[in-house]
Amino acid sequence: MDGFASLQKCIERLVRIKCSNYKEDYIKRRILSRMRLTNTEDYEAYQKYLLTHPEEIDLLRKALTINVTKFFRDPDVFEVIQQKILPDLARHKKLIRIWCAGCATGEEPYSIAILAHELMALHRDLNVTIYATDIDTEALQKAMAGIYDLKALENVDKHRIRRHFISRDDGTFEVCPHLRELVKFRQHDLMSGVPVARYLDIVVCRNVTIYFTEKQKNELTYLFHTALSTDGYYVMGKTEYLGREVEHLFTPYSAVQKILRKAT
Ligand SMILES: C[S@@+](CC[C@H](N)C(=O)[O-])C[C@H]1O[C@@H](n2cnc3c(N)ncnc32)[C@H](O)[C@@H]1O
Numbered sequence: 001m002d003g004f005a006s007l008q009k010c011i012e013r014l015v016r017i018k019c020s021n022y023k024e025d026y027i028k029r030r031i032l033s034r035m036r037l038t039n040t041e042d043y044e045a046y047q048k049y050l051l052t053h054p055e056e057i058d059l060l061r062k063a064l065t066i067n068v069t070k071f072f073r074d075p076d077v078f079e080v081i082q083q084k085i086l087p088d089l090a091r092h093k094k095l096i097r098i099w100c101a102g103c104a105t106g107e108e109p110y111s112i113a114i115l116a117h118e119l120m121a122l123h124r125d126l127n128v129t130i131y132a133t134d135i136d137t138e139a140l141q142k143a144m145a146g147i148y149d150l151k152a153l154e155n156v157d158k159h160r161i162r163r164h165f166i167s168r169d170d171g172t173f174e175v176c177p178h179l180r181e182l183v184k185f186r187q188h189d190l191m192s193g194v195p196v197a198r199y200l201d202i203v204v205c206r207n208v209t210i211y212f213t214e215k216q217k218n219e220l221t222y223l224f225h226t227a228l229s230t231d232g233y234y235v236m237g238k239t240e241y242l243g244r245e246v247e248h249l250f251t252p253y254s255a256v257q258k259i260l261r262k263a264t
Pocket of ligand 1: 065066067068069070073101102103104105108133134135136139188189190191205206207208237
């Protein structure tokens with residue numbers, strides 16, 4: 001077994017991330033960045049380092065699961081969700097169920113919670129549940145704490161900040177309980193093959209599969225298809241696309257925003 005293969009096995013055991021499901025290029029780039037920071041020269045040396053420095057396990061996990069996100073990232077996507085998808089669902093449903101998969105530190109599910117809360121003010125008998133999941137427990141802890149600095153909120157208008165956040169003495173902002181009530185955070189590995197729920201109306205999974213192999217992406221598309229109700233919506237990241245093998249599972253809904261609808 002070569003140095004990289006042996007390191008991958010070691011990472012799977014210690015970090016519990018299956019490297020072969022991610023693009024090799026991506027995994028190598030992330031490992032190389034850790035090698036630079038730990039002054040290790042090759043994969044063998046880095047594996048030794050990983051085995052003898054328990055703190056490196058978490059640092060590597062963080063490097064492999066980059067959590068970059070912000071509130072209303074790609075505002076036009078949220079416009080379509082707010083103006084078209086949610087009102088359409090509210091017209092014939094009393095409960096809307098959404099899965100925000102790969103939610104990182106929570107900005108994305110709370111953005112959807114803001115839209116849901118505003119919709120619920122117009123439909124008094126409507127309930128919304130947002131399942132927000134990620135593989136990274138540290139990111140989820142931050143999500144559950146729900147405290148953000150102004151940078152994360154740069155796409156949130158002042159009116160919404162006043163309505164949905166509590167301003168803290170240290171200059172940060174805490175999400176209001178009425179948003180927290182709508183979001184259920186849970187640790188979940190998208191490669192586990194098991195959906196977090198079924199009969200969902202919307203799956204939002206953005207900027208997560210860019211690191212996955214084609215095979216893993218296709219499997220995930222099958223998983224989302226199974227998890228969605230008839231006509232359910234799948235919101236992808238703007239640079240993401242469906243593989244040929246799974247194209248038939250969805251039909252385009254809003255092409256520029258990469259929003260699809262479940263085909264029968
Ligand atoms: C770049 S963030 C995307 C955050 C948010 N969806 C957005 O677009 O702003 C990617 C997230 O995917 C998560 N992730 C990576 N692999 C995963 C897996 N196998 N299962 C669940 N989450 C995963 C990472 O932990 C990270 O938080």
